[in-house]
Amino acid sequence: MRRPLTASQLQYAALDVVYLYRVYFDQLRQLKHLDREKWVLEESAKLNELLPTAIDPAESYLKGKGLHVLNRRQLGCLQLLYAWRERLARSENVPRNRIVEPKQLFSIARLSLDSIQKLREQSDLTSRQLRRYGSQLLDVMQQGKNRLETDLPQSILADSAPLDKKKLQKLKETVDKRASELGISPEFLSRRRDLESLLRTARQGVAVLPDFMKGWREEVIGHTLLEAVQ
Incomplete structure (x- = not known):
């Protein structure tokens, strides 16, 4: 973008801040009302953990x-x-x-x-x-x-055997149903690769939730999924 910025560009940037400030308090009220403020705090902490x-x-x-x-x-x-x-x-x-x-x-x-x-x-x-x-x-x-x-680190075993498609579909339907009840996207609760990881650990003897599904997701859907693969 060329410098210096024009007056209209400066005003556009300033309005971004003005509106975001208002949206913040509106979202905060909704999060507290739905008792989901903890969700946002956990997600923010995870983003910090992903820093190099x-x-x-x-x-x-x-x-x-x-x-x-x-x-x-x-x-x-x-x-x-x-x-x-x-x-x-x-x-x-x-x-x-x-x-x-x-x-x-x-x-x-x-x-x-x-x-x-x-x-x-x-x-x-x-x-x-x-x-x-x-x-x-x-x-x-x-x-x-x-x-x-x-x-030396332990050898890493490959698990390339195909997963049970019926079990995977059952887990996906469980996630879809819970997401609908919460009014959020199913992918925000659990991604396909998370469900596949869960099935692989269950096949090895002990079902373990992937890191993505720890915290508030474990409370909201994790325990249900663990019971479903037992």
Whole structure:
């Protein structure tokens, strides 16, 4: 947008603040009347937890894909690689993928690359990445190889078996019914992937609600869903 702003643009921006101020108190009254103020506070807290600085570097690798194909040693290396990238991204205040992309970290850990030559020949790192981060990546890989067996993360099992479509549909209908009673969107109560996660844990022996459904959602619909999959 061109600067300086015109008088009409300034007035438009100012009115945004004026109207939002009025809407805030109206929404607050409605939330208190419906006893849902706690919902908003919990959702706001979750948003803060999603901030990059709230992520534990040691757990950042768990967001990666294909983890189930790696053995414990490879997982241990990948865990350290992700933690290194997370800390570096914070210290340099740059996006993580501008340093090294997840697929590149995965390849380095899976192939156990331990020299600049191997990084150059077997990874898809760019010349710039090799120059800037090559030695650091090798140091991290060496740390991973030196880790004690007891310090390595547990293997991650893949659960690719198809889910029971009838059970999934039953859960969805339960969510739809409850959402209708509350006058909110069903997706705000539970997403399809949350229901699928619930069914997978139930199949493994103990049904567990995904993180998205903890808190007020557990009170509103969670207990009902847990009973439905028992």
